[in-house]
Amino acid sequence: LRLVADDIRRFARNLLGQGVRSRQLTELISHLNDVLTERLVQIVTAQHRLDLSQACWLAFGSEGRGEQTFATDQDNAIVFAPADPGQADAERGRLMAFAAETNDALAKLGFPLCSGGVMARERDMCLAQDEWKERFLGWISAPTPEALLAANILFDFRPLHGNATLADALRAWLLSYTSESKVFLRLLVQN
DSSP: OHHHHHHHHHHHHHHHHTTOOHHHHHHHHHHHHHHHHHHHHHHHHHHTTOOGGGEEEEEOHHHHHTOOOSSOOOOEEEEEOOSSGGGHHHHHHHHHHHHHHHHHHHHHTTOOOOTTOOSTTSGGGEEEHHHHHHHHHHHHHSOOHHHHHHHHHHTTOEEEEEOHHHHHHHHHHHHHHHHHOHHHHHHHHHO
16 A cells, blocks of 8 residues: 555656646545545454444545645544444444554555544544534534634545445535524635
């Protein structure tokens, strides 16, 4: 995977040198990085003997928007649906151990760890679906500058690996709340 990551960067630099437009280039880099990340997640999932049928690895920020460049740090998270809500913390612990190994491996592949902590290895980035909703609702209800900054990074999420229906349902829920919050939307646009 390290060779593939190097090849992606070399290929992208060659395309840039040939005059490929920036939007096309960032979309291509993002797509290739998605494929690389998904393969890595598959490998680490298998090593941890995890079943991601009730969890999903999410991409945020520039990766979530499909706008990655040559120097892109990690912005990722996990959404999960525990079979038993009373076991959410135990499930989170297993997922965070897997995520820490994945984040470290991504760093070795040339994707630096996020200095802001927007990585699946962090407790507040590995949340059950209801916990994500609670967090997002807090930002929408009280759009402080910090909440708007977080929303700018985290609302551009998309599923990369696992049960994409969890991410899709979270997106649908988020859009239903944000579309009704005129103040939040105005402040987000101003930000």
